[in-house]
Amino acid sequence: TDPAEAFTGKDFCMAHIRVGKYAMRQLDERIPLKYGVVGQETCGPGGIAYGMRSITGMLEIIDYMVKYSPECWMLNYSNPAAIVAEACRVLRPDARVINICDMPVGTRRRMAYIVGKEYDDLDVRYFGLNHFGWFTKVRLNGTDVTEELKSYVAENGYMPKNEKSDVMHSDPSWLHTYANSRHICSAFHDYLPNTYMQYYLLGDEVVESSNPNHTRANEVMEGREKRIFDAVADYRAGKEVDLTKFFGGVHGEFIVDVAMSLAFDLRKRYLVMVENRGAIENLPDDAMVEIPAYITDRGAEPVRVGEIPTFYKGLIEQQEAVEKLVVEAAIEHSYEKALMAFTLSKTVPSLLVAKKILDDMIEANKEFWPELH
Numbered sequence: 001t002d003p004a005e006a007f008t009g010k011d012f013c014m015a016h017i018r019v020g021k022y023a024m025r026q027l028d029e030r031i032p033l034k035y036g037v038v039g040q041e042t043c044g045p046g047g048i049a050y051g052m053r054s055i056t057g058m059l060e061i062i063d064y065m066v067k068y069s070p071e072c073w074m075l076n077y078s079n080p081a082a083i084v085a086e087a088c089r090v091l092r093p094d095a096r097v098i099n100i101c102d103m104p105v106g107t108r109r110r111m112a113y114i115v116g117k118e119y120d121d122l123d124v125r126y127f128g129l130n131h132f133g134w135f136t137k138v139r140l141n142g143t144d145v146t147e148e149l150k151s152y153v154a155e156n157g158y159m160p161k162n163e164k165s166d167v168m169h170s171d172p173s174w175l176h177t178y179a180n181s182r183h184i185c186s187a188f189h190d191y192l193p194n195t196y197m198q199y200y201l202l203g204d205e206v207v208e209s210s211n212p213n214h215t216r217a218n219e220v221m222e223g224r225e226k227r228i229f230d231a232v233a234d235y236r237a238g239k240e241v242d243l244t245k246f247f248g249g250v251h252g253e254f255i256v257d258v259a260m261s262l263a264f265d266l267r268k269r270y271l272v273m274v275e276n277r278g279a280i281e282n283l284p285d286d287a288m289v290e291i292p293a294y295i296t297d298r299g300a301e302p303v304r305v306g307e308i309p310t311f312y313k314g315l316i317e318q319q320e321a322v323e324k325l326v327v328e329a330a331i332e333h334s335y336e337k338a339l340m341a342f343t344l345s346k347t348v349p350s351l352l353v354a355k356k357i358l359d360d361m362i363e364a365n366k367e368f369w370p371e372l373h
Contacts, residue, residue: 007068016077019053029215042080043199044347051083053368082130085273085288099273113160134191154186261295335372
């Protein structure tokens with residue numbers, strides 16, 4: 001509640017904010033579904049709406065950090081991380097911010113389950129944008145198991161035959177998501193997809209399988225969030241608390257691992273969001289890409305990826321343009337650029353549908369968005 005007290009003398013800021021909380025997430029998911037479009041927290045129109053809310057909130061926190069602890073590092077989990085990363089690049093280019101995501105980490109863990117090994121036994125290569133990418137190579141203790149995993153995922157998705165506990169991603173919608181990866185992997189054989197690619201490549205199936213009156217937001221509010229806040233209420237009331245309800249999992253472990261590598265110059269390699277600057281040769285230098293990087297006490301040192309094939313390049317350039325337009329719309333208060341972003345999203349079928357969704361989103365986000373004109 002006191003920014004000076006919160007941010008003074010700090011080495012790390014671990015940021016995970018949700019502007020508008022779950023009431024707005026529910027609208028992000030339900031409004032597009034009303035028009036037969038993917039309703040998802042970080043992808044498509046819902047992700048754009050959330051991004052427009054997140055930019056202002058993230059800049060406020062970054063500015064507190066820079067003012068009170070200019071040497072502090074921010075590790076940001078706040079979604080949609082791709083739009084937040086682009087806003088940071090444009091509006092706070094000198095701030096010590098590393099945008100990260102646990103989804104590739106979670107998928108790597110499921111790969112380990114599939115081959116019957118542990119997370120640390122696998123080494124992965126990856127390229128893309130946040131929630132929009134592909135695993136190019138997977139090694140198990142030095143042995144290439146990429147083709148073995150491709151064959152498995154093409155048949156089963158990321159569903160281990162001996163399912164292990166993954167509290168963060170065990171709700172029905174997540175299990176459907178993991179299973180859906182089989183459609184992508186069986187059609188396109190180059191790489192293993194990020195699970196979020198279903199929203200861009202299988203949008204019609206995702207909409208058909210969605211319940212517009214009970215979306216992922218409702219699952220979280222009735223599940224993980226309820227468990228956590230019930231435990232908090234028990235604690236405040238002096239009751240015995242079930243500590244298993246406070247679950248960190250992959251999400252919590254990953255952000256601490258990155259902080260450790262920063263703090264002690266461990267040079268561990270993790271997937272993070274960085275400015276491209278030639279790492280992916282045939283993408284723009286200013287694209288905020290998600291690729292492996294060595295984390296040192298000076299920040300992220302990206303690993304060179306090289307050129308990527310036409311299909312993946314085309315998809316990434318389209319989505320990257322969406323993210324840039326969202327940030328430009330927020331900065332310029334531009335209705336037209338917001339409409340361009342909605343129209344360009346691969347999840348939206350036409351300009352007319354894009355306009356209907358945008359107009360509904362403007363009404364829903366009156367308290368949070370800049371006024372567009």
